[in-house]
Amino acid sequence: MSRITDSPVKDGDSLDAASLNTRFASYTQTDLNQFNHRDAAHDLPQFVNTGFMLTHAQSQEIGLNNWKHSSSVTLNGMTTMPADASPVNNGSGTVTEMSFGALGINITQDEVFRAYWNLSVFATAGSNWDNASSLGFYTFADGSGGTKKAWTWGAVWVTYLEWDVTSNSRTSYVAVPGQSDFKTVIAGKYGAALGDMQASAVVPADLRFADDPNAGKLPRASILTVQRWRGVSGAWFYTRPSGNVTCYGLRVVIKGIMHPFNNGGNNYLVHDTAYSDGASLSYNGGNLAVLKQRVK
Amino acid sequence: MSYTPPNTFADGTICTSAALEGNAEALRVYLHRGIVPADVEVAKWIDTRHIQPPAYKPYAGVQHGVTGHQGGNNSGMVRLTFCTKYLTGQGRAASQSFEAIPGTAVTIDLRRSCTVAFHYWYELECGPDASTAGQQETADNRAVWVAPYFGEPSTAYSSYRGHAQEGRTLSVAVVPGVTTPWETTPGRIGAVIPYPVGGAYQSRDGVLVKTSTSGRVTFGLASHSQIDRVAVVNWGVAIESFYL
Numbered sequence: 001m002s003r004i005t006d007s008p009v010k011d012g013d014s015l016d017a018a019s020l021n022t023r024f025a026s027y028t029q030t031d032l033n034q035f036n037h038r039d040a041a042h043d044l045p046q047f048v049n050t051g052f053m054l055t056h057a058q059s060q061e062i063g064l065n066n067w068k069h070s071s072s073v074t075l076n077g078m079t080t081m082p083a084d085a086s087p088v089n090n091g092s093g094t095v096t097e098m099s100f101g102a103l104g105i106n107i108t109q110d111e112v113f114r115a116y117w118n119l120s121v122f123a124t125a126g127s128n129w130d131n132a133s134s135l136g137f138y139t140f141a142d143g144s145g146g147t148k149k150a151w152t153w154g155a156v157w158v159t160y161l162e163w164d165v166t167s168n169s170r171t172s173y174v175a176v177p178g179q180s181d182f183k184t185v186i187a188g189k190y191g192a193a194l195g196d197m198q199a200s201a202v203v204p205a206d207l208r209f210a211d212d213p214n215a216g217k218l219p220r221a222s223i224l225t226v227q228r229w230r231g232v233s234g235a236w237f238y239t240r241p242s243g244n245v246t247c248y249g250l251r252v253v254i255k256g257i258m259h260p261f262n263n264g265g266n267n268y269l270v271h272d273t274a275y276s277d278g279a280s281l282s283y284n285g286g287n288l289a290v291l292k293q294r295v296k
Numbered sequence: 297m298s299y300t301p302p303n304t305f306a307d308g309t310i311c312t313s314a315a316l317e318g319n320a321e322a323l324r325v326y327l328h329r330g331i332v333p334a335d336v337e338v339a340k341w342i343d344t345r346h347i348q349p350p351a352y353k354p355y356a357g358v359q360h361g362v363t364g365h366q367g368g369n370n371s372g373m374v375r376l377t378f379c380t381k382y383l384t385g386q387g388r389a390a391s392q393s394f395e396a397i398p399g400t401a402v403t404i405d406l407r408r409s410c411t412v413a414f415h416y417w418y419e420l421e422c423g424p425d426a427s428t429a430g431q432q433e434t435a436d437n438r439a440v441w442v443a444p445y446f447g448e449p450s451t452a453y454s455s456y457r458g459h460a461q462e463g464r465t466l467s468v469a470v471v472p473g474v475t476t477p478w479e480t481t482p483g484r485i486g487a488v489i490p491y492p493v494g495g496a497y498q499s500r501d502g503v504l505v506k507t508s509t510s511g512r513v514t515f516g517l518a519s520h521s522q523i524d525r526v527a528v529v530n531w532g533v534a535i536e537s538f539y540l
Contacts, residue, residue: 017305017306017307017309017311018307020305020316021301021304024301024319024323025301051540052328053363053364053538053539054411054538054540057413057505057507057538058505059503059504059505059506061458061459065458067441067457067458067462116503118459118461118500118501118502120460120461120462207493207495209493225467225493225494225495226495227495228437228439228464228495229439229462229464230461230462230463230464230495230498231498231500233461233500233501235503285457285460286458287459287502287503289413289503289504289505290505291413291505291536
């Protein structure tokens with residue numbers, strides 16, 4: 001594309017204003033034709049790394065990079081509502097956010113903005129899973145006239161994305177489009193509808209299983225297994241419906257402990273403050289990567 | 297709107313580099329984002345046969361076109377591969393070496409400098425490993441880390457260990473009356489508790505975004521294992537590269 005067929009400058013040619021103007025005037029409307037666009041195509045060296053298709057790419061580590069966990073960052077279960085999300089940090093108070101610089105990045109209508117993240121995590125269940133108010137706690141008949149405690153295995157920590165689209169000071173992070181901040185009041189609890197969790201990835205808060213269940217009875221106490229270190233990963237994409245938006249920062253945040261909840265026939269994920277008391281989530285390193293590309 | 301040079305030159309005036317560059321920059325901007333439908337000839341002058349068809353690279357599983365690569369490989373039906381502590385320090389807690397996981401790499405031929413997104417996922421079945429050789433992590437605490445690498449597998453540690461995610465060996469510590477991770481009753485074989493219950497069946501994924509110069513480059517997965525046998529039951533690796 002944009003191949004101009006003027007004769008090249010040769011020794012002895014005079015370079016004057018007229019010839020110089022001609023050089024720039026050569027690319028006219030009539031040059032957008034089959035030769036310049038079809039025959040010459042746009043697979044030419046002058047387009048190396050122009051950002052024509054991939055308009056922005058960025059990647060960075062998040063959290064505390066200590067892969068063998070000699071130290072880690074620990075987040076306690078949230079019990080005071082409505083709770084603010086905890087941004088993933090390096091353990092020394094520095095939020096490991098992704099900054100897009102003083103000018104930010106401009107996401108336009110014909111672009112898709114993609115984000116991927118992962119994090120190494122370790123959930124500790126605490127001891128309030130069988131609190132009467134815990135959303136996942138219930139009992140099973142034990143077959144001997146009594147009951148045994150059981151658990152839904154539905155409690156989770158949730159990681160999701162926040163962005164700042166106000167300024168490079170990055171003090172006004174909010175949940176990204178399609179993602180709730182889990183502060184919606186649902187039957188007295190704080191949470192979000194399932195449809196509002198498009199940038200969420202969850203981590204099981206525990207793993208409790210029935211020991212030797214028999215014919216619908218639970219004759220023995222359930223067992224809490226050890227989850228240990230594991231990974232969580234998430235992905236999110238955004239297409240701008242109209243106009244532009246400038247994004248100055250992106251970060252991964254954590255909330256928990258949450259539990260599935262049904263109200264009025266609708267499914268939600270809400271804070272389980274009873275179970276959260278005494279529970280925690282530790283984390284180490286991970287990665288956050290974004291790609292912004294033109295789609296038409 | 298058609299291209300209009302911002303600077304017009306006149307005889308007898310100084311021709312500055314800024315003016316020349318300004319015209320060139322305005323042209324670049326116009327070509328990239330300024331062309332509107334009215335600028336283009338109405339008559340049809342391009343057909344699908346004029347568009348460079350992508351070439352399919354069967355071994356890497358990618359297609360390569362004007363704008364870059366797209367595609368990848370996966371484990372398919374049965375294409376099990378493994379990690380093992382016998383290549384990465386014999387289970388010593390102090391070891392930090394990474395070795396490539398066989399089969400999980402993609403090598404592509406980049407024609408020019410570009411940005412590459414390497415997508416990967418894998419499912420691990422870890423252990424059991426109750427060996428008692430010295431200098432090892434305790435049997436219940438042995439782990440395997442998987443990280444992406446670019447170029448050499450050693451970069452999984454030197455450059456990308458922050459991406460590492462892990463799985464832990466089959467644990468029996470929580471099950472009453474169970475002392476070994478495998479069946480010891482005559483006539484029974486295999487693990488004594490299910491891998492998901494023992495925390496040893498794990499699914500992980502990640503994305504590595506990297507710029508690269510032209511040439512043949514390899515993206516793959518490498519592991520550091522403290523467990524004698526980790527089956528990578530299912531896996532997938534995929535590439536997106538962007539020249540433009």
